[in-house]
Amino acid sequence: MVNNGYKHFLNVKFINLKNTNTILPQPGQKTITVSGKILKRLEELYNVEKIKKPNLSFALFVSESALIEIERRRILKEAQLISLISLTEDTIILKDVRKKNRLVEVQIRNKNLKCITEEKFDCIHVGFALALPEVRKALNS
Numbered sequence: 001m002v003n004n005g006y007k008h009f010l011n012v013k014f015i016n017l018k019n020t021n022t023i024l025p026q027p028g029q030k031t032i033t034v035s036g037k038i039l040k041r042l043e044e045l046y047n048v049e050k051i052k053k054p055n056l057s058f059a060l061f062v063s064e065s066a067l068i069e070i071e072r073r074r075i076l077k078e079a080q081l082i083s084l085i086s087l088t089e090d091t092i093i094l095k096d097v098r099k100k101n102r103l104v105e106v107q108i109r110n111k112n113l114k115c116i117t118e119e120k121f122d123c124i125h126v127g128f129a130l131a132l133p134e135v136r137k138a139l140n141s
């Protein structure tokens with residue numbers, strides 16, 4: 001058999017095709033296509049992030065970023081319905097439009113925030129209170 005350049009090329013192509021097959025989505029996975037300007041921008045951002053986290057894969061970077069962004073938008077949307085009524089050393093009173101303008105109390109105890117109204121440590125009211133400069137200052141002091 002003649003071992004010419006053409007045959008070598010064919011082999012390489014075959015191997016590449018085989019490798020492509022091995023990265024097809026497994027059950028519980030989904031493949032998406034990103035292209036053009038968005039792909040270029042994502043790759044730029046990924047390369048910056050990869051300096052801090054060398055083991056970070058592009059797929060993980062993109063999927064985590066998407067989840068963070070969706071969550072951030074949800075929080076911003078919810079936070080528009082909340083306003084600050086009063087603030088003391090350890091108590092923050094908020095008004096929540098969704099709760100029929102009911103007042104919501106968030107307390108600072110041992111540098112932790114708790115929504116007294118909902119008995120929660122991680123609700124939107126705690127998140128809103130954490131974003132207040134006065135509260136951040138109190139927590140850092």
Ligand SMILES: [Zn+2]
Pocket residue numbers: 104115117118120123124125126
């Ligand atoms: Zn709450």
